[in-house]
Amino acid sequence: MAQINPSILSADFARLADEAEAVRGADWLHVDVMDNHFVPNLTLGVPVVESLARATDTPLDCHLMIEQPDRWAPQYVEAGAGSVTFHVEAAAAPVRLAREIRAKGARASMALRPATPIEPYEDLLPELDMVLIMTVEPGFGGQAFLDIMLPKIRRTRELISKHGLGLWLQVDGGVAASTIERCAEAGADVFVAGSAVYSADDPAEAVRALRARAEAATATAPWACRH
Numbered sequence: 001m002a003q004i005n006p007s008i009l010s011a012d013f014a015r016l017a018d019e020a021e022a023v024r025g026a027d028w029l030h031v032d033v034m035d036n037h038f039v040p041n042l043t044l045g046v047p048v049v050e051s052l053a054r055a056t057d058t059p060l061d062c063h064l065m066i067e068q069p070d071r072w073a074p075q076y077v078e079a080g081a082g083s084v085t086f087h088v089e090a091a092a093a094p095v096r097l098a099r100e101i102r103a104k105g106a107r108a109s110m111a112l113r114p115a116t117p118i119e120p121y122e123d124l125l126p127e128l129d130m131v132l133i134m135t136v137e138p139g140f141g142g143q144a145f146l147d148i149m150l151p152k153i154r155r156t157r158e159l160i161s162k163h164g165l166g167l168w169l170q171v172d173g174g175v176a177a178s179t180i181e182r183c184a185e186a187g188a189d190v191f192v193a194g195s196a197v198y199s200a201d202d203p204a205e206a207v208r209a210l211r212a213r214a215e216a217a218t219a220t221a222p223w224a225c226r227h
């Protein structure tokens with residue numbers, strides 16, 4: 001089943017509880033944590049995640065675009081995140097970090113910037129619950145989808161299948177009605193969408209429409225019935 005995770009980067013930060021409610025029916029709420037070091041933008045931190053976790057029933061998928069994720073990621077699990085994604089480019093000890101996130105009770109996920117290949121990290125896959133392939137340079141919403149990431153999505157899906165793993169494959173950046181089918185056909189099954197959801201008149205309906213497109217595109221894919 002395709003999962004749609006609206007990114008609150010495109011939401012009104014003064015009304016986060018209402019904006020979470022506006023996408024009721026979404027699989028997860030994608031929370032972009034940026035530190036103005038790993039990426040040139042600054043968003044929110046642990047206290048906001050704690051408040052948001054109390055304010056919504058939708059599980060939180062925290063994407064840490066920060067330096068020193070080894071130090072900070074466990075705190076996001078304690079704050080209530082159900083899934084925590086760290087960037088492998090920033091992690092000092094990714095295996096230890098993934099194990100710590102899982103041991104604390106959350107799903108562990110590794111993100112790759114557009115210029116980072118998946119192949120060097122093949123041996124890490126069994127330690128993870130999800131891989132996030134960035135389809136824009138991380139830092140800002142509303143950017144154009146990078147088509148040149150499609151081969152990396154395909155390659156990552158091949159490696160997941162080769163190892164017989166059930167981990168999810170998430171894409172983030174420029175995901176919209178015009179791009180989601182290509183991502184799904186390439187092997188993605190979890191889709192982050194910010195502007196495409198929050199700029200819609202009815203964000204909950206935008207989530208349903210994106211999910212229908214992704215599911216139609218992957219109906220015949222053998223990996224698409226894992227969850």
Ligand SMILES: O=C(CO)[C@H](O)[C@H](O)COP(=O)(O)O
Nearest residue numbers: 138139141142173174194195
């Ligand atoms: O991680 C991100 C940016 O670094 C955002 O989640 C992403 O860009 C979503 O926004 P949009 O769907 O508008 O591209």
